[in-house]
Every structure is written in structure tokens, then in C-alpha cells.
Amino acid sequence: MRKTLVSAALAVALVIGAYEPARAAPPPAPAGSTLPAGWSVEDGQLTWRSAQRVPMGDAAVEFWSGDRLLGRPRAQSDQRTFKLAPGEAGALTDLAVRSGGRRLDAAAPKAQRQSKTQITTPAAQPANAVDPGRQGPYSTVRGEYALAGVKLPDYEQNVEMQAVVVAPKGAPGKRPLALFLHGRHSICYGGGDDDLGEWPCTAPSKPIPSYRGYLQAQELLASQGYVTVSISANGINGQDWVSDDGGAQARSSLVRLHLAKWADWAAGGRGNAPAIVRSAPVADLSRVFLMGHSRGGDGVSRAAMDTLTPPPAAQDGYHGKVRWTIRGLLLIGPTIFGHDPVPDVPSATILPGCDGDVSDLQGQQFIDETRGVSRGRALHSSLYVVGANHNFFNTEWTPGQAVAPASDDFWSDDQPDAVCSPGTPTRLTAQQEQTVGATYIAAAARLFVAGDDRVRPLLDGSGARAASAGPASVYSHALGGVRTPVIVPDPSVSVTGAGKLCEQVAAEASKACLDPDDWTQRSAHFTSFNGITPEPGRWAVGLSGTGPVTLTPARPVATGGARELTLRLMVPPNTTGNKYAVSAIDSRGKRTVLGEVRVDGLPGTEFTTSYWAREVRVPLKGVSARIAKLELTPGEGASRAWLIDAWAWNPGTPAPLATSLPRIDLGALQVDEGDSGTKTYQVPVTITGRGAGRVRLFLVDSATYESTSWTADIRPGQRTIRVPVDVAGDTLYGEGEGEYLLAKAERGVVIGDWVGSIDIRNDDPMPAITVSPAAARVAEGGTLTWQVTLSAPTETGFYFVGDPEPPAGGNELSSTDVDPQWFLDNTGEDPEPSRPLSGTWVTPYVYLEPGQTAGDLSIPTVTDDLDEPEETVELHFDDSPGIPPVTGTVF
Known part of the structure; x- marks a missing residue:
């Protein structure tokens, strides 16, 4: 294996959505610490490498240190390696990799299994009188279109404008339009493993047709009189790592670009429309319904927001007029990184009980975070589906149905799970899950678009079930409506x-x-x-x-x-x-x-x-x-x-009376630190629209992780909120300094871009580093020690990491020559069988607190009964040019 090292601070990268919580950093590890199994520092970046491929999913992969979020790393093309960009990450104690609330790394604690717990399922609910899952009166027509790709802000490559259309035959008049958006998944197949996440796909690999994964639901809606279109977003999935919002704004832009095309075709442009559009009834853009799966859910919700309250032009990929009305949303296992739902557009959110991707079921915040924000008339429904996983709602993410390799996203630590393992009474089959999805998509459309209040009991907590959903247990609660x-x-x-x-x-x-x-x-x-x-x-x-x-x-x-x-x-x-x-x-x-x-x-x-x-x-x-x-x-x-x-x-479903609430968008500002004096900068905060409201703000120091939270009232006509940040100049080297600002709606506002920052550019040189032996030759049981010295103190914490490499000659120190508990604690590996340190994930490092100029890099050894020659460890510092390797000898 190959690991390169860092001699500067590690960091949170705002550009990939890294934000620290409001907690002080835990105390740093003692000198001589090592990084755990699978962790290293490569090219100045904190790196985790999984033993298995981590499928491209919707929940963000996150690096944590204890209960402190370090950041969201970028996945590399092999889908095994994840890197967090340079900057300030504090002391790297108790490292963990999480996604959707679950641990991914080898050091994850084993669960204390609850095998003796009796699994119970609540009694079956009575069937609703009206079943939206039944086929409608129309036969259907199906086809696809592919238009010229589009350029979206911050994305280097064009994003495709491709979709599959299923429409009713012979349906009179204009018909409501239902648009589907898939989530984040591997984007290519048929090539090598390194091609799975790169866009555009390169031959011989092909794009995975995730947009074709909802044909059952499209066919059902089309039979009931809807024109349906499911759009492809592989180009966003392959590039959304650059977006601090996980790609929500880009997905919104793509949705509205498609809606604009349908508005053109409905307004007399059918002569230039694709063949399948000409074969379909004219779409009624005053009755639009959006379905989003996973990050697609975040995307269609943002599209609804952007329809009512336009985003800042610089970050938007659509700059035309709004010629449509969005009547409602259905979200499946959605992400909601910004806790920023649209309170005045009705929604229903499916929470899969066996979701192994967005396993924290964060989509519940599409319901809870609407409470008290606006009038409360729009219904927001939560639908908990027992036994459903994340992937199988999309046939192109389902083994046996997908054209590309696919998998069950639920995991249970390689042990059978009493609720979610296939074959258990509560786990749904793929076909059952897809039928549930189609049925409740149709239910939401029927209530929100067609206004049929008879299906409301399926969504609003009234305790009814849809017979066409088969054996599935689907429970609902709601906010809004007449409450x-x-x-x-x-x-x-x-x-x-x-x-x-x-x-x-x-x-x-x-x-x-x-x-x-x-x-x-x-x-x-x-x-x-x-x-x-x-x-x-x-x-x-x-x-x-x-x-x-x-x-x-x-x-x-x-x-x-x-x-x-x-x-x-x-x-x-x-x-x-x-x-x-x-x-x-x-x-x-x-x-x-x-x-x-x-x-x-x-x-x-x-x-x-x-x-x-x-x-x-x-x-x-x-x-x-x-x-x-x-x-x-x-x-x-x-x-x-x-x-x-x-x-x-x-009972009842009142018209939501969608309004354009004031909208708040945060921005980023990069500033120079300077060598002296203090300057005050304002975090960019933009308010558009009219009306009054209240927002909760969180200002987080990127170096200390301390946060301040407060609420700010918005007056009618107000265009900004003053959030001053003082920047003190000095001549000390430091990376990753600045403040992050996060925003959540409290009352009367919506939040678009929910993260802003003042980023302080380091303008001071790195101090010189020297490594000198303190105890580089010890007897068995001694501790090899080198002193690392900086020529000047630093303003932020400083890491210096050693990488064991095979020595030029002699016998190499092995995993059984060092303290076994130290080795286990820091690698997650058993020292046995004995193997050279250069063949393990041991990476000894020293952490110097701000202001500290010296510390020890140490390796503890043990005695044994073997008659063996001297053994050597050779540490390299490849990321620190000019610092030669050092050797330690145990005799």
C-alpha cells in the first residue's frame, strides 16, 4: 500500500459541504498516536479507504472525530477511497466514517444484538374506500427524448437533458404533468470499477438509466390521465461533490429547465417537440406534480421553492420565466441537508423502514420543519413503510431488474436482521416495494393535483391503508390541513x-x-x-x-x-x-x-x-x-x-394558498488575514421578497468549533442581516480559519442557500520543520521517539505524520514488535499474524497545539522471547519536502 503524509493542518472543506457542530473540539490524542485502520493522509488530505467498494448513494459520507463533524469528503473514482480537502480539522481522535447515521469504517463498534426482542407489527389498518393504486381508464404510450446538454453553475461538464415519457392515449383536453427525478447512484457501468462515478461515462462504459426506474408508477399515473416524464440526472450525480448543498440547486435548475421545455411545447411549439411529446396530450402546466427519490427529493423540493421565490441568478441554471404551478410533491427516502422544506407546497414523504442509505430518515424534516413557518394550510404527510429499503423503489437500482449491477442497500453487520433481512415476515420484496411506491405516488397526485379528498385518509394520519399496496404496512402522520x-x-x-x-x-x-x-x-x-x-x-x-x-x-x-x-x-x-x-x-x-x-x-x-x-x-x-x-x-x-x-x-384539505415568502440566501466571502490590526467583515446574507419573519442562525468558528446561535427578526423590505466577523491580522501560520454561518427558517421565511462563510486565506509562511532523534535506538520494550520542532508557533493545530516504508536494509520492525494494544487501538487490526509495519495502516503522528513548537513522535515496542537480530523502522515524510526519512532501531 502507499500512503503519503501531511506536515500542515488538516481541514474542513466548505466547498464539499463540511460544517462543524457547536461543540468544542475534544482534547487531542497524545504524542505518538496513530491513525486507525483504513485511515491515512495522502497529498495533504485526510483519507479513508474502505476494504469494499462503497456504492454511490444519496446520504453524504461524513468524517467525524468523536461527536464532531470534520467534513464531507470527496469520493474517488474507485468508490473505495474518500478524501477531505486540506485545512483545519482539529485533533483526529476517535475517527469515524458515517453515512445517513450509520458507521462505514472498520473501527465501527459491533452492535449488542437484540435477538431476544420480540418483533411486533401493529395491527393492520382498515382499507380506504378509494384506492388510488388501481389502473385508470386510459391505455398508454411510451417514448424518450434526448436534447442538447446544459451547462449548470460550478459544474465543469454539461448535464444531460434526457427523459422517458409515459402518457395516456385518448385523454381529452390538457392533462396534468408529473415529473420524476431519481437520486444519487452510480452513474456508469460496463467498464472498470474506476469508471463508476466519473462523468461523462467513457467507452466502453455506459450511463446507468436510473431515470427508467419508475416506469410502473409512470404507467399507473398515465392510465389515470397524467402526462409523466422521468428525467436523467447522471451529470449532476457525477459532479455534485462541488456543491455545498449536495446538488439541490443544480437539480432544481434541471427540473425547471425540463418544465420550461414542456411549457414551450404546450404553448404552440409542438411542431419542434420530440416525437413522444407530440404523441402525448398537451400538458397542463398549471397542474404540475413532482416526485423525487433521495437527493432527487431535495432537488424537487428546491425546484418548488425556486418556482415561488427565485434564487440568486449567479447560482441558478434557469433564468427564464416561471410558466407553471407546482401543486404538490411526493418524496421517497429524501435527503434534506439544509432542513429547508417549502411550507406552502403540499408534500408527502415516504420513509423506508429498512433504508440502508439515508438510514437516519432525515426526510422527516420535510414535515417537522414546516411547523409554524407559514399559514399551516398545506398538508405535509409522513409515510413510514415497514420493510422497505432505499434502492428498490427504483427498478434500475434493483438486482434482477436493473441493466447494471445493483444491490440491496440494507445492511445488518453480516448477521440476519429480524425486520429487514430478505425473507423475514416484515421485509417487502422488490415488487411489493415498487407497488407501494406507485400507489402512494398516485395517492399524493390525486389529493394535491386532482383535489380528491377521499384519498386524504391514506396520508393524513387517519389510519387507512390502500388495498392495492398489498401486504405492506404503511403508517402516516401529518401536519397542516385543518389543524x-x-x-x-x-x-x-x-x-x-x-x-x-x-x-x-x-x-x-x-x-x-x-x-x-x-x-x-x-x-x-x-x-x-x-x-x-x-x-x-x-x-x-x-x-x-x-x-x-x-x-x-x-x-x-x-x-x-x-x-x-x-x-x-x-x-x-x-x-x-x-x-x-x-x-x-x-x-x-x-x-x-x-x-x-x-x-x-x-x-x-x-x-x-x-x-x-x-x-x-x-x-x-x-x-x-x-x-x-x-x-x-x-x-x-x-x-x-x-x-x-x-x-x-x-377533516378536509384546504387550498394551501401558496405564497412567496421572503427568501434568505447566504454567501461566502474570502478575505486576507493580514499581518496586523483587526478588520470586520460581514457574512453575505441576501433577503428577497416581501414580508416579515424570523430565522435562526448558527455562527461556527472553524478553528475552535464553538458556535453561537440566535434568532433574527426580518422586517418588511429588509434586504440583509448583519453578521459581523472580526479578522485579526498576525504573522502566525494557520490553515482553515474563518466562520461558517448556517440558517434555518423559524417563521415567515424560506431558506435557499443555507450556508455562508468568511474564509480567511492564510498569508503567512509555514514554519520550518526539523526532526531529531530523542530515542532512535532502544532495547525491546523501549519507546522509539523523535522530537518534531517548528521554527515558530502556529495559529492553528499542526499535524506531522510519519509513514512506515520498507527500510533500505536489515530487518523491518513488525506488528508483533510494537505494543499490541497500541497497535489494535490505532489500526483496528490484530497484530497477528506478524507483518512489517509498512504493510499495515499504522501512521504515527504528532499533534502540536496552537502555539506549541515541539512534540514527540513515538512508537512503543514490546519484549519477546525470540532470538532475533536488530529490527528497523523507517519513517518517510513525503508531504514535507526537504525532510529526510528517519530510522529507528530496536535491539
Whole structure:
């Protein structure tokens, strides 16, 4: 193997979406530390190499140090190697590779399997009277088009304009248009392994036709009268590593470029349209429905936002007029890196219970993060599909159906999983999963576009199922529609009795709703915003299950003649019969027992994200005045639970009345540090549109990882928010200095580009480095030591790494000659069988704190009973020109 080394600081790279959470860095590793198995530093970049290929997926691959996000590395073409660009990454202790909340690296802790847990599935729900999964009256026509590629901002290569169209035959008049966008997947096949992720594909490899993966759903919608088009985005998948938003803006641009073509063809340009477009009915661009899978979900949501509130021209790939109206969205296993949904466009989000790609089910934030932002009329539905994985919703990502190699994305540490392994009662087959997808895509289209309220019970938490979805268990809850908030947990809500207000994202177990140190307890509701921990402003109410809990909102709530009280209540997976009596105390002091709810947990194991709220309701009878308090009393044997929120509810789907809320976009500014004095710069913040609102901001220091969070109110006509950053000049070398600004909507605004920064360019020379032997010749059991000295202190932490290479002569020190615990702790490998250090992943390094000018690079050795000659280790410093190798000898 070949590993090159770094003698400068390692860093977070903003350009690939790296943001640090609001935590101080942990203490650095002691001198003589090594990087764990699979880790090295190559060409000045922190590098992790997997033993197996890591398929190109939608969840971002992330480097972590303990609970601190270092950044999102760029995948190399072999799909095994990941590199984080140079800069400041702090001390590299407890390194980990994560994606969608799960560990990928060899050092991942083995799960304590819950094999004795009884897997339970809640009782089947009654079938809805109207089934959107049934074929419609029309036969269909199918074809494809391929137009000239387009250039998108920041992307070097053109992106294809290619799509497959399925349309109804003989459908009268203009027909609604449904556009599908696939997610991030390998883009090429048929060549070598090194060609899987490079765009454009080079012969003999061919592009993977991911856009053809939803034909079943397209055929269903077309039979019901929709013109459907599924577009290809391989050109974005191959280049979105340059985008700080994971490619959401680029995907939005591509969606709107296709919509613009359909608007042209519908407005009299059919003579120049592709043949399949001429064979289809004219599309009605006032009735557009978007479906996005994985990063495609993030992309179509951004397209809906950009349709209502145009993005900054410099970052947008579409600059024409908006000639369409987006009526609704259906998102499958989506990413949402910015926690930035569009509150006034109705949506339904499928959360696959066996998702092994976006396994943290972060798409739940498309529902939760709309709460309180706008009018709350647009329905936002969450659909938890037990037994569905991420890939099989797309046939081109499914083994046996795809033209290219494909795989099941769910993983369970090479051991059978009681819920998600193929063949278990709860796991869906590929065909069953695709039928579920088609059925609920049609349900969302029928409700949001056709306005058929009879399908609403499938989406809004009413507890109905679609018979055409077969044996699948699909559970729903929702926000929006005809709901009035009664309890929205925050510090203004008083909680007394056997419960407490808890933080959804917290560092301390005593404050957290779920123990942050127990990775087997994961809730889609509690996914963090780009690693910010703790994250202010996100609350739930924890119920211990041992006694009644009384919740008092800041002021009594008028329910406005609502029919029922509905609660989103979460209980642990596999628990059953959790009953809670619900009572209301009105503003006159009258107590009314509303009824009892039963909540069963979802089937789950340590490998699933199964802490998810069920929606339960009780009639609001006998409550004549405003509700001043709610009381929840557990029944015998009830488990602990968490109240996400409670609402007064009426049936119906009101028109969402989409509005153009003020939009906030953050930008980046690069500045020189200078040698003296202090200059103040403003993080670029742009506000467009009209109206008032509130935004939560997080300013994170890239060197210390400390953050400040606050809310800022937006006044009508305001065009920026002042976020000053002081830059002090000096003559000390330092990399990666600056501040990152993150933004989330609180009320009355939407967030487009949600990350900004002040990046400080280093303008000081690197100090000279000398390496001198302190104990370069030791007896067995001694510690080989070299002193690393800098000619001047540095402003940020400084790494110096040694790479064992075969010595020019003599016997090489082996894995069994060094301390076995030291070797195991730092490589994840067993020292046995004995092998030369140059054939392992050991990379000893020294970390110098800011201001520190000297430290020891050490290798501890052990004694043995073998009669052997002297052994040598030779360390190279290839990334530090002019520093010769050093040798150490053990006798």
C-alpha cells in the first residue's frame, strides 16, 4: 500500500459541504498516536479507504472525530477511497466514517444484538374506500427524448437533458404533468470499477438509466390521465461533490429547465417537440406534480421553492420565466441537508423502514420543519413503510431488474436482521416495494393535483391503508390541513408530573429525549442539522409512563369547533398496548375526559430508525371553552413515550394558498488575514421578497468549533442581516480559519442557500520543520521517539505524520514488535499474524497545539522471547519536502 503524509493542518472543506457542530473540539490524542485502520493522509488530505467498494448513494459520507463533524469528503473514482480537502480539522481522535447515521469504517463498534426482542407489527389498518393504486381508464404510450446538454453553475461538464415519457392515449383536453427525478447512484457501468462515478461515462462504459426506474408508477399515473416524464440526472450525480448543498440547486435548475421545455411545447411549439411529446396530450402546466427519490427529493423540493421565490441568478441554471404551478410533491427516502422544506407546497414523504442509505430518515424534516413557518394550510404527510429499503423503489437500482449491477442497500453487520433481512415476515420484496411506491405516488397526485379528498385518509394520519399496496404496512402522520396547534413543545409550555421537556438534539443524556450515546436508539424526528449539537429550539415532551403528565400552553387555545384532538406520540419499537388517557382542562377549570389512545411501536432492531411518532386522535366532545391544559395518564404497563405535538383537527384539505415568502440566501466571502490590526467583515446574507419573519442562525468558528446561535427578526423590505466577523491580522501560520454561518427558517421565511462563510486565506509562511532523534535506538520494550520542532508557533493545530516504508536494509520492525494494544487501538487490526509495519495502516503522528513548537513522535515496542537480530523502522515524510526519512532501531 502507499500512503503519503501531511506536515500542515488538516481541514474542513466548505466547498464539499463540511460544517462543524457547536461543540468544542475534544482534547487531542497524545504524542505518538496513530491513525486507525483504513485511515491515512495522502497529498495533504485526510483519507479513508474502505476494504469494499462503497456504492454511490444519496446520504453524504461524513468524517467525524468523536461527536464532531470534520467534513464531507470527496469520493474517488474507485468508490473505495474518500478524501477531505486540506485545512483545519482539529485533533483526529476517535475517527469515524458515517453515512445517513450509520458507521462505514472498520473501527465501527459491533452492535449488542437484540435477538431476544420480540418483533411486533401493529395491527393492520382498515382499507380506504378509494384506492388510488388501481389502473385508470386510459391505455398508454411510451417514448424518450434526448436534447442538447446544459451547462449548470460550478459544474465543469454539461448535464444531460434526457427523459422517458409515459402518457395516456385518448385523454381529452390538457392533462396534468408529473415529473420524476431519481437520486444519487452510480452513474456508469460496463467498464472498470474506476469508471463508476466519473462523468461523462467513457467507452466502453455506459450511463446507468436510473431515470427508467419508475416506469410502473409512470404507467399507473398515465392510465389515470397524467402526462409523466422521468428525467436523467447522471451529470449532476457525477459532479455534485462541488456543491455545498449536495446538488439541490443544480437539480432544481434541471427540473425547471425540463418544465420550461414542456411549457414551450404546450404553448404552440409542438411542431419542434420530440416525437413522444407530440404523441402525448398537451400538458397542463398549471397542474404540475413532482416526485423525487433521495437527493432527487431535495432537488424537487428546491425546484418548488425556486418556482415561488427565485434564487440568486449567479447560482441558478434557469433564468427564464416561471410558466407553471407546482401543486404538490411526493418524496421517497429524501435527503434534506439544509432542513429547508417549502411550507406552502403540499408534500408527502415516504420513509423506508429498512433504508440502508439515508438510514437516519432525515426526510422527516420535510414535515417537522414546516411547523409554524407559514399559514399551516398545506398538508405535509409522513409515510413510514415497514420493510422497505432505499434502492428498490427504483427498478434500475434493483438486482434482477436493473441493466447494471445493483444491490440491496440494507445492511445488518453480516448477521440476519429480524425486520429487514430478505425473507423475514416484515421485509417487502422488490415488487411489493415498487407497488407501494406507485400507489402512494398516485395517492399524493390525486389529493394535491386532482383535489380528491377521499384519498386524504391514506396520508393524513387517519389510519387507512390502500388495498392495492398489498401486504405492506404503511403508517402516516401529518401536519397542516385543518389543524390548530394546542401543544407545540418549547420552554413556554409548562410540564408537570411524570414527564419533562426534553431536547431533541442534545449532547447530555440528562437533557436529551433519547440517549445521544446509544446509537441503537434513533428517531427520524431528532436528526441533527449538519452536526450541530446541541441544537437550540427543538423540543419534545418525554413521558415516563409512571404517572400522569399535565401540559399547560402559554395561553389557552381556542379549538374553533374542531372534531378531534390529534397527537403525534412516539413509543419505543416493538412495544404494544401503550395506552394513555387524554383529558382537557378548559379555561374555566372544567376537566373533560376525552378518551384513551393506544400506541403500538413500530417493528425495529438496532439497525433501523424506528422511533417514529404515530398519530392518534380522541373526540373533542364536551369542551366548550378554550383548552388551558392537557393531561396524559398512562394505563397499566404503558411504556415511556414522547409527545411531538398536539393539535385540534378537522377533516378536509384546504387550498394551501401558496405564497412567496421572503427568501434568505447566504454567501461566502474570502478575505486576507493580514499581518496586523483587526478588520470586520460581514457574512453575505441576501433577503428577497416581501414580508416579515424570523430565522435562526448558527455562527461556527472553524478553528475552535464553538458556535453561537440566535434568532433574527426580518422586517418588511429588509434586504440583509448583519453578521459581523472580526479578522485579526498576525504573522502566525494557520490553515482553515474563518466562520461558517448556517440558517434555518423559524417563521415567515424560506431558506435557499443555507450556508455562508468568511474564509480567511492564510498569508503567512509555514514554519520550518526539523526532526531529531530523542530515542532512535532502544532495547525491546523501549519507546522509539523523535522530537518534531517548528521554527515558530502556529495559529492553528499542526499535524506531522510519519509513514512506515520498507527500510533500505536489515530487518523491518513488525506488528508483533510494537505494543499490541497500541497497535489494535490505532489500526483496528490484530497484530497477528506478524507483518512489517509498512504493510499495515499504522501512521504515527504528532499533534502540536496552537502555539506549541515541539512534540514527540513515538512508537512503543514490546519484549519477546525470540532470538532475533536488530529490527528497523523507517519513517518517510513525503508531504514535507526537504525532510529526510528517519530510522529507528530496536535491539
